[in-house]
Amino acid sequence: MIYLDNSATTKPHEDVLKTFHTVSSKYFANPSSIHRMGGQVEDLLTKSRQQIADLLGVGSQEVVFTSGGTESNNLAIKGVAEQYKNRGKHIITTQIEHPSVLETCRHLEQMGYEITYLPVNDKGEVSVNDVKEAIRPDTILITIMHVNNEIGSVQPIEKLAEIVEQYPTVLFHVDHVQGFGKITIPYGHKGIDLITISGHKIHGLKGSACLIKKQHISLSPLQHGGAQEDRVRPGTENVANAVSLAKAIRLALEEQKNYHQLQELNQTIREELKNYLQVTINSPKHGAHHILNFSVQNFKPEVLIHAFSDEGVVVSTKSACSSRQNEASHVLKACGKTDEDASAAVRVSMNANQSQDDINAFISAFKKIMSKYEKVMG
C-alpha cells in the first residue's frame, strides 16, 4: 500500500518507537515522586523539554507537554480567553481553521466572547491587512493556522507576527500542526506567543504533543489537579511520550531538508490532473508542497478513495476528523468553491521523504480509474 494520507496521521519513525520502548520499559516511575527512580524520570522529562526548546530556539520553560494538537489548541485559546477576559473578549481567527480551533471559538462565542472569522481569498490565504483592520482595543487573541490541513494554503505567519508585535495586549497563537517539519516559522519571534505542534503528524506517536507558550504569558488551565507542567497541565506526566516527541521533532527538522523535493512531485501530479477536464485542483499553486487537494466531477469522494484503495494507493477525503460526513468542506467553501467541488474533494498528503515512485503509482492508479470511468460513462 502506498500511503498518501500523511496529513491525517503518519507512520511513526523507527527511532521514535525505539525511544518509546526504552523509556516506557526502563523508566516507568512517576517523575513527581521524590525517590531516585522518580528523579531519573524527571531528569528525562527535563532533558526532552530542553531538547525541544533548543531545537526551536525557545526557552525550556516555554514547552508544555499535552495529549495532542487538539488539546494544545484548546489550551491556547480557552486558556488565553479565560486568563485575559478582563482585558477584552474579542478574538480573531479565520474561516478555514481546523475544528479544534473553530469549535473552541464557537464555544467561546456562547460564553459571551466575540469572534471575528476572517475570510480568505480563492487561494485560501488570509489578508494581512484584514487582520490588521480587525484588531480592536478589546482584542485579546489572534489564532491563525500556519498550513491548512485540507488544501495546504500557507498563511504569512511572520508578517502577521510583525503586526501583532505592535499590539502588546494582543496575543498570537499559531496552529503549526501541518507546517512543522515542512516549513519553518520563526519560533522565537516576539510577535508569536503560542504554537501548537502534534507528534503523530510528524512520525511521532499519537498522544504526544506540545504547546509552546512564551514565558510572559499565563494561561488558565483546562484541567485542575496536580502541579505538573508548572500547573498549566495537570496529570501524571507521560514521559515516554515526551521523550519520543523530542526525538520526532529532531528527526522532522533533519528531514525538512528534503521538503523542497516535494515541489516537483506536487507539480507532477498537477500536470497529470490537468489532462482531465472534470478535475478541479483546489490547492493553491503556491501553497505547501506536501498537500494537494482536488475534486473530480460526478465522483463521490468515498468512491474515488475506494477506487484508489483497490489500486493500492491511500488518499483521503478533506480531513480525518469529519471524513464520515458528506457535507461540503468549510475550507473549500471559504475559498469560494462550488458546493459540488467542495463536497467532492480528495486529498493527497505526502511526507518529507515521499518518493517519485509513490507518486508514479498514484498517477497510474488515477489513470486507470479515470479510463474505467470514461468507459462506464461512454
Added chain:
Amino acid sequence: MSHIYLDHAATTPLHESVQEQMTSVMQNHFGNPSSIHFFGRDSRKLLDQARTTIAKSINAPFTSLIFTSGGTEANNLAIFGSAYANEQYGRHIITTQIEHHAVLHPCERLESEGFDVTYLPVDETGQVDLNQLKEALRDDTILVTIMSVNNEVGVIQPIQEIGELLEEHQAVFHTDAVQAYGVQQIDVQEMKVDLLTASSHKIYGPKGVGFLYKHEKHHLKQQVFGGEQERKWRSGTENTLAIAGFEQAVKVLMEERESRNTHYQALFNELIAQLEKQEMEFSINGDLNNRVSNIVNISFPKTEVEMFLTNLDLAGIAVSSGSACTAGSIDPSHVLKAMYGEEDERLYNSIRFSFGIHNTLDEMKQVAEKIQPIVERLKSLS
C-alpha cells in the same frame, strides 16, 4: 543497587504483555481511526475492540466509555462537565475532604465561579458518614463526587450504598475509581454510579490514557472541542496505541485481579509481621478492616517524614509520603489532616507503602530490616 519499588499507587510499570502488545500495535497499526481507508478501518477495529474489553470489565455498555488522556482529565470532565450541564437544576456539589487533587481543585474552581461545595469530613478511619451525606443533600445538589479508594491510605468508601442513597435524587453520582480499578471488582450497574474514572498507568498499562464511564442518561458539557471523536464528548485524534495497551492491561487484570489481591495481602501481612519482629513502634493509618490490599499508610512516631524518605531512598526503597502530585513539596497530607486534625503528629511521620505484582515476601523482610536502623537514628535526632 537494585531498588525495591513500593510506590505502585503513584504509578506501575508496564506489564510485559502490555509492552509486547504496544510494540506490535506501534509497528503494524498506525492509521487514524477516523480515516475511511484501510489504515483507518484497521485502527478503528483496534479501538472498538479495546472499548469492548474495557467496557465489559466494569459491566458497562460499549458506548458509555469516553477515553481521555488520564485520570485527571476524566475527573475534570466529570466534574466540570456535569456541573455546567446541570446548572439549571442547582449549583450545589458534595465531595469529601480526602479526594485526590484532580477532584478537589476542580471543585474549588467551581466554588470560585459561584457553585456551593460541601466537603464532607471523614472520621479517624477515613470513612465518610452516610448520615452526614444524607444531611448534606439538598434539592439543588447536582453532583456528588466521592472516591472509591483513597490513594494515600487505601480506605474504601461505601460506593454502592451511596449509589443506592442517591438513586432517587437528581444529583449525578461520580466516583474516582483510579485506585480501586486494579484491586476491586467494578460493576457500574450494581454500584449505581453515573460517572466513573479510571486510569491506565495505575494498572500496569501505559501513561497518558484513562476513561470516564458515563451513564447514557446523563449529559456533560464538552470540555475539549474539535473533531467528532468519542461521540464528541472528547475531541482529538484517538491515542490508539495507548488505548490498545490499556486494553491489554485490563485483560490481564481481569484474569489476575483475585490472585493479585491475595499476593498483595500476603505482602502486607509480611511487612507488618517483619516490622513487628524488628520491635519498632508504628501504627497503621486508616481502617484495617476496610482497606484495599495494596496500599498501607504507616506512622512511625518521632520520625520526620522528609528525612525518613531521603534515608529510605538512599537505602534503595522507593516509597512516598502521599500522592505523587503533591510529593514535590512535602506539605502535610490533606487526607491525614482530615482524619486526625491539623495538629496530629501522624501528619509529619507517615509513609505510604503500595505493593505491586513484582514485589516479593523477601523484599518485605529487607524493607523492615532497613527501616529499623533508620527509625532508630531518626528517633535519636528528635
